[in-house]
Amino acid sequence: MLNKIMKRSKQKIRKRKVGRPKTLDATEFVGIRLPADLLKRIEDWARGGRVHGRSQAVRALIDKSILALMPRQSEPRDPEFAKSVAYAQKLLDASIAVVGACHINLNAQGARDPKIVALSLLCRSISNFRASVRLAQQDQPSEARAMVRLLNENLLWIGSLREKRAEFVKEMIEEERHNQKVLAQVTLDLTRKHGGDIASDGALQLRNIVRKLSGQSKGQKTLKAAEVASAGVVELAYVEYLRFSLDGVHCSVTALGKHLSREEGELTLSIVPNTSPSEQLDTVLHACRALMGVAVAANEMVGFTSASELLSAAVDEFERNGWRF
Incomplete structure (x- = not known):
């Protein structure tokens, strides 16, 4: 090796x-x-x-794919970072336990039942959370923070779902139709612009999609994170949503600046973004805070599961550790 x-x-x-x-x-x-x-x-x-x-x-x-790239070797970590990762595993276990303990009888709403949507948001958050912590451990700070941004988006969405229930589910469906319509229309427009065959079977299928969705949609545009945030009790998470969008998701000056540093008249370009130990810790803790919020909201919406005590213990431990923002 x-x-x-x-x-x-x-x-x-x-x-x-x-x-x-x-x-x-x-x-x-x-x-x-x-x-x-x-x-x-x-x-x-x-x-x-x-x-x-x-x-x-x-x-x-x-x-030639003769060699297999393996995960990078772990460097010695700050004790507080190691502590946060150990805690993250406990929170992950508690969140998974909430999903496993749920027993929901399907009704006429089917998958549109707010309880089902809440659990789906929790499952998505669990997946995002696992990725964020693993990426932080593998010195992929920007990618880890991109996952934390998704976690905060999930938190905003479940906060609004908790308050508006079926009405918010309806808004999500309207947004889905709008986005599918826009995607189909943009595909047609670009095909025409670049000399593609707009009379092909695929193009005709796209036209049918646009026509069908135009009849179903009421003209609602994409859900705005700021509006979603204002409808829930976790509106402050919108600040973190914006912050992690700026340095973890968007191709912003802030994000690109993490690859650059100046020292004694030299400009250093780093393939791996410059990240301090405190920022790595911050990434994991914000991931924990977001998952915690989603898990608590989902657990409440399904009527409090048998995993409630386990989840409550995880919340208490976070506060005892002094990890407040």
Whole structure:
């Protein structure tokens, strides 16, 4: 196994002296399972001049899918970060327990039953949460924070669902129809613009979709997060929704700036965004707070499950740890 993958992932752009680009050495790859026979092939390729250096040999093997990239090795973590990850597992278990303890009798509303929608939001949140914590552990800060943004969106949606029940479900369905109509229309417009066949079977099918949805839709536009937030009791989560949108989701100056740093007249471009230990901790804790809110709301909407005490204990532990925002 080689030691480091992109250990020196920072390429320095110097204003004064510009030398020959440095070739990334093979020893800078980490987490690559490299059997002895493949290591010998790399050395043979390098000696035989078939590739320029070991790193190109490694890259060639990766391109041919001969080597399997494995998760990056964990670096020593701040104790508080490790504590937050351990807590995250407890909260995850409690949230899954809420879903498992639910017994809902289907009625005429079917999947439109607010209780079913609430559980669906909780399941989506559990999936987003697992991804956010894993990404934070693997030093993927921007991707982790993108998941936290989704978690806060889920929290805003379930907050409005809790207050408006069937009315909000109806608004969600109207939004879905509107978005499908827009997607079909944009596809047709771009096909026409770029010389595509707008008389094809696929184009005719899209026209039928637009016609059908136009008859069903009442002209409602996409649900706005700010409006959804104002309808629920978790309106403050809208601030976090905006913050994590800015640095985790959108291609903003804030997000791009995380890849840049200045030091002694040099501009350093980092492949992995610059993230402080405090920001990693902040990411996990905000993920916990959002999942906690969704789980509590869903548990309440389904009539309080047998997992209520487990969830309540997780909420209490979060507060005892002093993790307040």
